[in-house]
Amino acid sequence: MSKTLFITGASTGIGAATARAAVASGWSVALMARSEDKLTALVDEIGDAALALPGDVTDLPQVEDAVAKAAAHFxxxxxAFANAGKGLDTPGTENGDPEEWRQLVDLNIMGLLYTARATLPELRKTKGxxxxxxxxxxxxHIKGSIYGATKWFVHGYGGNMSDEMRDWGGRCTVISPGMVDTPFFDTPKPDKIQPEDIADAVVFALNQNxxxxxxxxxxxxTG
Incomplete structure (x- = not known):
């Protein structure tokens, strides 16, 4: 019986590449994202090892519902891979858009926390x-970067969760990429890391003893 990986931000980029790589490594995948059409196309491509779970990761009840459906199905x-995230169109504090900051924090921090909160009861059962x-x-440190500050939170929280989860045999890994050629950027970055490179890192972490x-x-x- 294969193991199951729950992925947020799963419809494109790193999330979609990780879904493909995990299934190739013998995992089943439960895929959550807002883009139902892209999720459906990805599941059609992957087959029975994948489950589409359309939803908004910044809405805790939706995340909890997706996790429950994934656990019941598989x-x-x-x-669980808390991957959903975004950047800013208008960087900086003085010139930035406070409403955009709210959306950034809701996705990069609260969405990640909601994913952890919803999945930890299941991960505890499997020492996941x-x-x-x-x-x-x-x-x-990057000059004035509010986006970067949300990722400092992720790194700090990941270390804290490692110390918490080890009490019951669980593990936590922060996947820390440099610039990746994904839809995150408005223009292609073909000389940078590809989503498949990060997917390989995720699978490598998952498959450790x-x-x-x-x-x-x-x-x-390298470029």
């Missing part, structure tokens, strides 16, 4: 694995 959840999408921007916890995988482009 018989449990062995890992929580993975979080951090960023190089969460490891280095249960006695070993990779607390962070930091991936930077």
């Amino acid at each position: 018989g449990g959840i062995d890992a 694995h929580l993975l979080l999408t951090g960023s190089a921007a969460g490891r280095n 249960p006695r070993a916890e990779l607390r962070e995988i930091h991936v930077m482009p």
Whole structure:
């Protein structure tokens, strides 16, 4: 019986690439994102090992409902990848848009916390694995970056969750990419990391011996 990975932000980019890589490695995947048409197309591509769960990760009841459906469909959840996130169109504090900040915090921080809150009861049953999408921007100071500050939260929270989850045999890994060629950016970045590179890092962390916890995988482009 295959293990099950719950992924948010699963319809494109890193999330979709991770879904494909995880299934290729023998996992089943429960895929949550707002884009129902893209999710459906991805599940049609992957087949029976995938389940589409359209929903908004910034709405806790929707996340809880998606997790319940995933656990019922696959018989449990062995890992969760809190991957959904966004950047800012108008960076900076003086010139930034406070409403856009709210949306950023709701997705990059609250959405991640909701994913953890909803999945931890299932992960506790399986001594499972929580993975979080951090960023190089969460490891280095960038002039005035509010986006980067949300990723500093992710890195700090990931370390804290590692210490909490080890009490019951669980693991937490922060996946920390540099610039990735995904729809996150308005223009293509073909010389940077590809989503498949990050997907490989996620699967590598998942497939470690249960006695070993990779607390962070930091991936930077060579170009």
